[in-house]
Amino acid sequence: MDFALDCAIAVFREHGFEGTSAQMLVDAMGIGRQSLYDTFGDKWLLYQKALQRYANAEGHAHRQALGSGERAIDGIRAMIDRVVREATTPCLGVGSIAEFGCSRPELAKINAAVGHSLRTAMIDKIRFSQADGDIAGTLDPDDVATFLIASFAGIRLTARGGAEPKALESLGRMALRSLG
Structure with a gap:
C-alpha cells in the first residue's frame, strides 16, 4: 500500500488534484481502477492520504535537517539548502495550498498540523541561533519562522516556473543572509 501511495504522491505532485485523472493514478500505482476505489476510496480520499503521508515525510526531513550541524544556524542552513536542492521536484504541500488555499478544511488541517510541528522546531532553533549571535536578536523568532516558510514556498514556486539552479x-x- 505504501508503494502505491508513493506513486500517487508523485502524480499529484506533478499534476495537482484537478489535473490528475483516475486513469493516471491507476497507471502509476500499478493497480486496477476497482482496487483504487476498494483500497483508498475515491480520488479525493486518496489525495488526502497522499498529502498526509507526504506532509509527514517532509516535516520529518525538515526537522532532521534542522537538527544537523554543531550550531543552530547550521541546522537552519541545512534546511534552506535542502529546500533549494529539492525545489525542482514539485512540493505537494505547496501545490495543495496553491490549488485549494484554505477552502478544504481537511487539507488545511493536515497542512496546519505538520506546519505547527515544524514551526515550533524552527522557532527553537532560531532562538538558539540568536543566543549564539548568528541571527539578529532584534528579530522576532515567530516572524523569522514565517519568513522562512514563505521563502521556502517562494523558492519552490520559482523552481516550478523554470528557474535555473543558480537562481534558486x-x-x-538571500533568505539566510536576511537573518543576520
Whole structure:
C-alpha cells in the first residue's frame, strides 16, 4: 500500500488534484481502477492520504535537517539548502495550498498540523541561533519562522516556473543572509 501511495504522491505532485485523472493514478500505482476505489476510496480520499503521508515525510526531513550541524544556524542552513536542492521536484504541500488555499478544511488541517510541528522546531532553533549571535536578536523568532516558510514556498514556486539552479541557490543565500 505504501508503494502505491508513493506513486500517487508523485502524480499529484506533478499534476495537482484537478489535473490528475483516475486513469493516471491507476497507471502509476500499478493497480486496477476497482482496487483504487476498494483500497483508498475515491480520488479525493486518496489525495488526502497522499498529502498526509507526504506532509509527514517532509516535516520529518525538515526537522532532521534542522537538527544537523554543531550550531543552530547550521541546522537552519541545512534546511534552506535542502529546500533549494529539492525545489525542482514539485512540493505537494505547496501545490495543495496553491490549488485549494484554505477552502478544504481537511487539507488545511493536515497542512496546519505538520506546519505547527515544524514551526515550533524552527522557532527553537532560531532562538538558539540568536543566543549564539548568528541571527539578529532584534528579530522576532515567530516572524523569522514565517519568513522562512514563505521563502521556502517562494523558492519552490520559482523552481516550478523554470528557474535555473543558480537562481534558486541565490534565493536560499538571500533568505539566510536576511537573518543576520
